[in-house]
Amino acid sequence: MCIDCGCGTDEVSIDGRSYHSGHHAHAPHISNSRMVRIETDILAKNNEYAARNRDFFAERGILALNLVSSPGSGKTSLLTRTITDLNSSQAISVIEGDQQTTNDAERIRATGVAAVQINTGKGCHLDGHMVGHALEKLAPETNSLLFIENVGNLVCPAEFDLGEAHKVVILSVTEGEDKPIKYPDMFHAADVMLLNKVDLLPYLDFDVDKCIAYAKRVNPDIDVIQLSATKGDGLADWYAWLEERRVHPECGYKRTAHHVPSESINGAYNAPYGEEV
Amino acid sequence: MHEMSLCEGVLRVIEEQAAVQNYHKVKTVWLEVGALAGVEVDALRFGFDVVMKGSIATDATLEIIELEGQAWCPQCMKNVMIRQRFEACPECSNYHLQVNGGEELRIKELEVE
Secondary structure, eight states: OOTTTOOOOSSOEETTEEOOOOOOOOOOOOOSOEEEEEEEETTHHHHHHHHHHHHHHHHHTOEEEEEEEOTTSSHHHHHHHHHHHHTTTSOEEEEEEESSOSHHHHHHHTTTSEEEEEEOTTOSSOOHHHHHHHHHHHOOOTTOEEEEEOOSOSSGGGGOOOSOSEEEEEEETTSOTTHHHHSHHHHHHOSEEEEEOGGGGGGSOOOHHHHHHHHHHHOTTOEEEEOOTTTOTTHHHHHHHHHHHHHOHHHHHHTOTTOOOOOOOOSSSBOTTSOBO | OHHHHHHHHHHHHHHHHHHHHTOSOEEEEEEEEETTSOOOHHHHHHHHHHHHTTSTTTTOEEEEEEEOEEEEETTTTEEEEESSTTOOOTTTOOOOOEEEESOOEEEEEEEEO
16 A cells, blocks of 8 residues: 555556555534635645656656657657667666556567556546656666656646656647647647658648647747657657757756655655655 | 546545544535636536545535636737637737746635535
């Protein structure tokens, strides 16, 4: 049971195993109706977990990236290609989020790096709490690169901070070029848009300039990289973007709006919730 | 459907506060929801009833206070109202707006026993 966070969602499992049982608060009985001011952000709890994850990453020099997209954008293919190309020079690990199956974690492990699968059950996104537990199991190396592949969904993952340095949104040219304005919250939350499958452009009506203009309209600061995970176009630009952030991962953690400092983590290796690994 | 998760977050806060503020039943919940918070109010209402069932907030009424989206237009040098993130300034058509209101997602207050 998770003694530190103590909440109970039954559907979520990490590598097939549930990580806690639930409990609820019970208050003594007092009658008479009255008003109670609460003034609490609904996402405050998630943001606390995310802040703990963020401290964990920052203290260890881990560059954590939250990969978000629609299903079928080529996220996992891009990830396996990236790992294959960078693994010899850079320690990498992966947290995979899907509603069901461990297929993606297996694809990642086949490249030789450590991967933990979170199955969210009915859940449509990863949250800070799930990722904290996954980190206990994964135990990523210091100064490494951590990819968190979120559930394929351009809506809900925008709202849930995981403690990452950057959200990376992947859009493939086989989708609509107006997705940045159809799903503005996600493109607003992301720091970079990877336009994938550009090798297919000659066969499609996708207007790249229009797509980029839409993305910039929602988020004027968003970086855009055009690439093809299968053919290799543009990958050098993506790796250069990663390298720039890997050298200074703290830059990504400093400017995140939700950052609430948590207690410092002691010990040689403590996971975000204090349990020894 | 992350509205369901948000409702679970609301219930968690209600249950935590029950011990602190000494109540055993929640009759009304007031939530502030900004127009740019990425929340579908109908889905939130649906999720609320489902999630609260069997808890100290069973059958509680959900009151939603909707807050308008607001952004600073550096060209007009003032705040303007927007309904979506990708909207241009209604006065000068500039897209480079800085959102500064309407992202709220807060539990404001409760009517309890």
